[in-house]
Amino acid sequence: MLLDELRIEPTAGEALERLRRAHRSSGTRFPPEDSPFGTLFVDLTHRCNMACRNCYIPVRELPDLPVEWLYGVLRRLPRRTRIRLAGAEPTVRRDLPEIIARVRALGHIPVLLTNGLKLGRRSYVAELKSAGLRTIHYSANGGLRDELYEAIDGMPCADRKREGLENAIAERMNVTVGMILVPGVNDFHLPEFLGWMLARGVRDIHFRSVGATGRHMEGKPFTLDDLEDRLREALPPRSPALRMTAEGGSSRDYRLGKVGIQLTQWPDLGSRERGRVTPEAMVEPMFESILSNEFHY
Structure with a gap:
């Protein structure tokens, strides 16, 4: 029987040992003192309150990351860094407010x-x-429709998603809304959802293709050109001109008036901007780490 089933929490040392045994190095890693990354992802937990059909961390039986150990790693970073508190789903941790305060x-x-x-x-x-x-990065793959959340995320939760997003906006958070676009499933909904977000003052929006790793929906994903075509078709009438501001190997950034929109063809390999904290107290490129740890960590 698993420890989780017995409701017995492992000690910090036991938890780290289990996490280290599960983790696979990407082959490129740095001690925290030499981190080249401006953003670091931290997998606070492998627990989740959803069972989405697209998940790059589908492992659920691993223990939560010990936070005092994490703080020790963060103290070693050479510069101020954006720490992305991720999971599975980080809000299942009761100590999330304390973690946020300590990171700050x-x-x-x-x-x-x-x-x-x-x-x-x-x-x-x-x-x-x-x-x-x-700052909150908010996943909204089904937009405003229950049937789309059920098809992509396995749960009809449009009302709860909308309420959460509106609460974040009402509390004046900097909200980035992310949406995985699945051909023939939710791309038709883009005009409705984009218009809704723009009307509510969302200033940062990310659309990306399905990543073929972990648990994911099969089929040919959108290319960057496909994503740009869908975006241009979805623009509301009399909207500002859409202009590209940056282009990389797997992403394109745009401005729509005051709104930033990023398109990403997942995964974003070769980046020295986004890294991941590993259980060995090292940091490594984010997406290379995800691919190396498929169904392991």
């Missing part, structure tokens, strides 16, 4: 990556803000 106290910038279900309570969003959170 250590001189770094906490950023929450969430499916948003728990943000349906505005008091919880306010608690996270009081702890020092200012």
